[in-house]
Amino acid sequence: MTQAEIIERIQSILRDVLDLDDLAVSRATTAPTVDGWDSLAHINIIVAMEKDFGVRFALGELEDLKNVGDMVDLVLRKTGG
């Protein structure tokens, strides 16, 4: 999987969880800048990512996530990409 493919899939997940059909994200996108990305939405986003990418995150892996770019890099590490 390429970074572009992962970003596209994460964007799709965010659009679905947040119900924002026109949301466009980049590596620099952060939760506070996206309408509705609160703590509950973040939980649902994490679970959706686990299902979509077929991975399981450890609690410690999520603490340092600051933006979508960090999420992309984490998925790359977990999937061996």
Next chain:
Amino acid sequence: MNEYTLADLSEGLAHSFTALVTEQMVDGFARLSGDVNPLHTDDAFAQALGHPGRVAHGLLVAGFFSTLVGLHLPGKHALLHGVDAQFHRPVYPGDTLTVSGEVSHVSAAARQVEIKAKITNQRGETVCKATLKVGLNA
């Protein structure tokens, strides 16, 4: 009341219970919610639409998912995050419902489990299905 923690939960773990829907429940839900639509309060109105009598509110029926999560699966340490329910058949006062749920996904990092839940009537017919998202406080 069960007291499953996140560590206790795994895919496939299931629980169920039965509940009788009474006239008093339907009256009480109408009073509590303010939904006094005649479908729920007027037998003649409901019968004119082809029902044998008044129909229990859909969210009264789905309210039993709260019982499932809060008492049985996972029980004490539950925090309900979300309910995505579909109502397949009407429920009437006097119906006996079986409410069941099975853990379909466990996320340790998110401290959330997903439960596939179903409610059937005394004839074994599915009246409601739902996907439940439940957080764990322990």
